[in-house]
Amino acid sequence: MAAAAAAAAAGGRGDGDSRRLPPRSLAEPALHTVEMHTGGEPLRVVPRLEAMEEAAATGLSLLALRRHMAATRDHVRRALMLEPRGHGGMYGAVVVRGGAAADGADLAVLFLHGSGYSAMCGHAVLALGRFALDYGLVAAPQRPETAVRLRCPCGPVTAFVPWDGCRSGNPVRFHSVPAFAAATDVAIDIPGHGRVVVDIGYGGTFYAFLSAEQLGLDVCSSKTRELVSAASAVTEAVKEQFKLHHPESEDLAFIYGTILTDGKDAFSEEPTTNICVFADEQVDRSPTGSGVTARIALQYHKGLIQLNQSRTFRSSSTGSLFTGKAVKATRFGDYNAVVVEVSGEAFYTGTATFTVEEEDPLKHGFSFK
Numbered sequence: 001m002a003a004a005a006a007a008a009a010a011g012g013r014g015d016g017d018s019r020r021l022p023p024r025s026l027a028e029p030a031l032h033t034v035e036m037h038t039g040g041e042p043l044r045v046v047p048r049l050e051a052m053e054e055a056a057a058t059g060l061s062l063l064a065l066r067r068h069m070a071a072t073r074d075h076v077r078r079a080l081m082l083e084p085r086g087h088g089g090m091y092g093a094v095v096v097r098g099g100a101a102a103d104g105a106d107l108a109v110l111f112l113h114g115s116g117y118s119a120m121c122g123h124a125v126l127a128l129g130r131f132a133l134d135y136g137l138v139a140a141p142q143r144p145e146t147a148v149r150l151r152c153p154c155g156p157v158t159a160f161v162p163w164d165g166c167r168s169g170n171p172v173r174f175h176s177v178p179a180f181a182a183a184t185d186v187a188i189d190i191p192g193h194g195r196v197v198v199d200i201g202y203g204g205t206f207y208a209f210l211s212a213e214q215l216g217l218d219v220c221s222s223k224t225r226e227l228v229s230a231a232s233a234v235t236e237a238v239k240e241q242f243k244l245h246h247p248e249s250e251d252l253a254f255i256y257g258t259i260l261t262d263g264k265d266a267f268s269e270e271p272t273t274n275i276c277v278f279a280d281e282q283v284d285r286s287p288t289g290s291g292v293t294a295r296i297a298l299q300y301h302k303g304l305i306q307l308n309q310s311r312t313f314r315s316s317s318t319g320s321l322f323t324g325k326a327v328k329a330t331r332f333g334d335y336n337a338v339v340v341e342v343s344g345e346a347f348y349t350g351t352a353t354f355t356v357e358e359e360d361p362l363k364h365g366f367s368f369k
């Protein structure tokens with residue numbers, strides 16, 4: 001095997017075994033991934049990234065580790081998220097085991113997307129709950145359901161995963177960090193659209209929410225391109241016109257995206273549809289776990305739902321569904337907050353091994369709009 005890898009690295013001819021690695025740079029380790037999706041939103045799981053494990057072993061907190069990865073290994077994120085290995089909607093997770101970063105949890109995780117690192121990702125937590133059981137990150141899984149403790153940049157999150165003794169199943173649910181309404185009915189001027197009124201909710205990360213109707217659009221029938229451009233304009237305007245505050249860390253006080261809704265916030269058994277446009281114009285294919293969390297916190301704050309009343313959320317891009325409910329009232333800093341339970345289905349799609357060649361001018365990926 002070592003001989004075959006060396007031959008491959010040197011560009012030598014192999015024995016026809018398509019599983020062996022192609023000619024590649026030995027300066028950059030091959031990256032092995034497990035590929036999943038939750039409600040259509042991809043998750044490229046990096047089970048081990050040696051450089052991050054070494055940094056974690058020095059005692060860095062998860063937020064410090066996130067800064068460290070951005071400063072020293074951002075090319076790994078770019079190579080895995082951007083074309084030609086990824087695409088405009090790619091999302092990833094680097095698993096970190098043990099150390100101060102995990103802080104006693106079964107695993108810690110850094111979330112990756114096309115333009116950086118996020119603080120929370122619900123669709124990834126649902127998938128990683130399954131991954132943690134199937135790949136042995138939890139010592140003694142219990143039937144019929146196992147609690148998996150994850151440390152996310154926003155704080156501790158617990159996933160509850162069906163386990164039959166051999167493999168994990170669906171649906172997976174998670175309990176969020178305390179979620180809260182940061183502000184409601186905030187008037188924001190959107191260049192090209194005029195004045196709109198948004199709510200700002202926190203579900204491990206901050207989102208602006210408004211009905212697509214306010215922008216002259218329909219979340220179910222408008223072109224995705226138009227929804228993306230309008231939602232991005234809202235995000236930019238909120239960044240400029242509203243000062244966010246996070247009770248624990250300035251690292252987490254940023255607006256991650258805008259969620260356009262069908263306006264159906266009053267309680268109903270019927271699904272409500274939304275589209276989440278996050279980071280740099282990325283579209284979530286799922287109903288967005290952290291967005292559902294924040295939206296439930298806003299609905300609870302406005303008295304539109306009670307504890308343990310479930311709502312169903314539909315992604316306008318794929319039609320996939322998550323359910324959410326507030327399960328506990330709590331406090332977070334100066335905010336009245338709720339712990340939200342979000343439930344959805346995650347699936348494996350394969351595994352992959354990625355390599356680079358030193359002389360490839362696009363070896364660390366590219367993107368265009």
Ligand SMILES: O=C(O)[C@H]1NCC[C@@H]1O
Nearest residue numbers: 121122123284288289290
């Ligand atoms: O489900 C979520 O919370 C995420 N999906 C992509 C954007 C968010 O991070």
